[in-house]
Amino acid sequence: MPFSAQIYRERRRRLAEKTREGIAIIPTASEQIRSRDSDFPFRPDSYFYYLTGFAEPEAVLVIIAGEHERSILFCLKRDIKEEQWFGHRLGLEGAKKVSGVDEVYPISSLDKEMPWLLMDQRVVYLPGETSEWVERIKNWFVDIQIAMGKFRLHDQGDYRNAYDLLDEMRLIKQPEEISLLRQAAQISAYALNTAMRACSPGVAEYELEAVLAHKFRRENSVYAFQPIVAGGKNACILHYIENNCLLKNGDLVLMDIGCELDCYASDISRTFPINGKFSREQKIIYKIVLAAQEAAIKRVKPGNNFFDLHRMAVRIITAGLIKHGLLTGELERLIKDKAYMRFFMHSLGHCVGLDTHDSGSKEIRDGQQVLRPGMVLTVEPGIYIQPDDATVDLKWRGIGIRIEDTVLVTESGCEILTAAAPKKIKDIEFLMRQ
Secondary structure, eight states: OOSOHHHHHHHHHHHHHHHOSSEEEEEOOOOOEEETTEEOOOOOOHHHHHHHOOOOSSOEEEEEOSTTOEEEEEEOOOOHHHHHHHOOOOHHHHHHHHHOOSEEEEGGGHHHHHHHHSTTOOOEEESSSOHHHHHHHHHHHHHHHHHHOOOOHHHHTOEEEHHHHHHHHHHSOOHHHHHHHHHHHHHHHHHHHHHHHHOOTTOBHHHHHHHHHHHHHHTTOEESSOOEEEEGGGGGSTTOOOOOSBOOTTOEEEEEEOEEETTEEOOEEEEEETTSOOOHHHHHHHHHHHHHHHHHHHTOSTTOBHHHHHHHHHHHHHHHHHHTTSSOSOHHHHHHTTGGGGTOOSOSOOBOSSSSSOTTHHHHHTTSSBOOTTOEEEEOOEEEOOTTOTTSOGGGTTOEEEOBEEEEEOSSSEEETTTTSOOSHHHHHHHHHO
8 A cells, every 4th residue: 555544534534525415435446357267457446546545356435424424445355265366355454454444344245234324315426427336326225215214315316426526636646646656757757768778770669668568567567558659650640559560760759658656657758769860850840849848848837727838839839830831821820720730639738646647637628727736747749740641741741759748736837757758859869879
């Protein structure tokens, strides 16, 4: 567990304060079958983990707000025979110690205990907008009706989304979270540096991915998402993950990667020349993207609107494309017509935390939330010139460049958490010569 039980208790208390009344039900994720009797590695649900620090499957957290506030965890009991096959479990006592909940029950008793916990609760906070839990809760209220003739909540329909409240809480990172996010960012940045040194013509994309896997596992971290290792024209595919092509002399390779450390994610992108030397055209496009990113990062500070930063990056990119003949026309008209979206079609960034695209990402992108100290987000402009784009000169086609850093909003500006990976042309070329 990364944090003390007291931190999880405090988070549950804050959630109970926000709900004011009623009961919140937060399950963890389900185990997922990969094929036949082989499962994907288990990863707990982020909302559940945020409130408990408990990383085992088959668990449900219940928080009752109001005068008799308490938290209850349902989880798997210890089973020596099962553990011989699948590994150690914390069990009820271990789960209570990690999470600091008031009560713990076996998960097998969930359907028996929940009707009584729901008794007289007129508001239920659901795990997102999911019909599965609505139906299950309705059945529990039917059991209450049969047993006691009590009020049936589903007739009133007072179901609310607990995740909306948790999203607000998760948006501002606590010092302990920032420490983990900083570590994860540094691991990813150093892994990328190692990949740059290992890069040369004829190396396969998957070989660079293997460098990441080695570095991540040495630091007891895992992939936060499937890494992108996109050589040449593959970089023009935003979510390219096949990573199975050979890297060609004269091309660029775009790597978008991130490790996850104790469930906290990182995210960084760098684009660099496979042979260690940028061509003239590659330098031109790269400098446009870098100028947009550096200008945006300078404006990452409390009170600023991230959507304004996106518009500033759009202006810089559009002006650069006009200057070098990839777009033709007047700057303001091209921006109004969104002509730039042929080359820069995604947003400037997203929040980072327990998820790579963390709580608050939409609100930040849309300008509904101004930047505040403790927010962690990416700044990632890009230019992607499709290999079959006949409207541009042949020399530009197939160039795809993204530069991404994860940044922490501080009281006076920001800290670039992924700064250990170089992004200036001369620094990249110097590193690749080592």
